[in-house]
Amino acid sequence: MSGEFDAALLGATDTLHLPDGRRLSLPIDRWSAAPSPADEQLLRRCTGPVLDLGCGPGRLVAALSHRGVVALGVDSSPVAVRLTAARGGVALCRDIFGRLPAEGRWQQVLLADGNIGIGGDPVVLLRRVHRLLAPGGLAMAEVDPPGTGLRRERVRLTGAAFDWAWVGADAVGLLAVVSGFRVRELIEHGGRWFALLRKEVIDA
Numbered sequence: 001m002s003g004e005f006d007a008a009l010l011g012a013t014d015t016l017h018l019p020d021g022r023r024l025s026l027p028i029d030r031w032s033a034a035p036s037p038a039d040e041q042l043l044r045r046c047t048g049p050v051l052d053l054g055c056g057p058g059r060l061v062a063a064l065s066h067r068g069v070v071a072l073g074v075d076s077s078p079v080a081v082r083l084t085a086a087r088g089g090v091a092l093c094r095d096i097f098g099r100l101p102a103e104g105r106w107q108q109v110l111l112a113d114g115n116i117g118i119g120g121d122p123v124v125l126l127r128r129v130h131r132l133l134a135p136g137g138l139a140m141a142e143v144d145p146p147g148t149g150l151r152r153e154r155v156r157l158t159g160a161a162f163d164w165a166w167v168g169a170d171a172v173g174l175l176a177v178v179s180g181f182r183v184r185e186l187i188e189h190g191g192r193w194f195a196l197l198r199k200e201v202i203d204a
Contacts, residue, residue, distance in 0.1 A: 006079040007158050009057060016164075017156050031056045031113060032083075035063045038189040042110060042140050045196070046071070051106045051132060053096045054115035058084025065089050074100060097128055105134050111141040116172075120152050120163025126179035130199055139181060139197040146170040146193075169193045 007013055008026055016024040030036065035043060039060060048069040052061050055073025061084055064071035073084050073091030084091035094100060096118065109129045116122050129139045148168030154161045167175065172195045173183050181197035188194075 005056075005075075005077040005157070009077065009079045009083065013158050015157070018153055019155070027113075031059065033059065035059050036190070038192040039063075039112070041187050041189050041194055042112060043067075045138070045140065046108050046110075048108070049102070049106055050108045050110060051100070051102075052091075052110040052112070053129070054111070054113070054118055055084055055089075055091050056080050056113065058087050058089040058091060060110060060112055061089035061091060062087035072101065096125075100132065103132055106132050107134055107137050109133055109137070109139050111139065114142055114144075114166065116141040116143060116167050117165040120154075120165050122150070122165050122167050122175050123179050126175060126181065126197070130180040133199045135199065135201060137199045138184070139199070141167075141172065141195045141197065143172050143193050143195050144168040145188075145191075150175070169195065172197075 008028060014026045014028045016026055043063055046064055046069055050064055050071040052073045055061050055075045057080055058073055061071045061073040065088055073089055074094050074096050075081055076095055078093050081091045081093045109132055119125055144166050146169040150171040151166045153164055155164045169186050176183050176197045180200050182200055183195060184198045185196040
């Protein structure tokens, strides 16, 4: 999948192909721009240390670093990692399900830009985030508007297909509960929605 997003970040494509023939345009320009007022809904709640999963070209990681907040991006795309470094952020080229630094000690984990869909199974991803967070830590996930529910698809950009999911604000509550979180807050700004999920302690 990393090669697919490399191509997108380099401008070779901005179109996500769905199995039923529909096409979705990826907001590459927004990912590459300075943080928007909607992004500020996440950034101003970040005290650090912050882990940004699927950081892309690094607008959030770099913005936090410039504000003196400890932040690390993780992305499977080497191009994304290079672009993050060019903006003054720090990122690792890793699989987010593989070994990562400081597991269990992050105060905030970001899943911006719909990255709660990575891997096509939001419960598996949120349980991974739960292990990364410190006790009482906060997962900040961008979700779809209410009424969209949960949808999983096999999608592609230019070549090999991969699994992705879309989670609506109406569906994130149940996913949070079964993953060890509770919904602290739902935020809407400029048509974008964010779910703030507090890590709960799971009994052994």
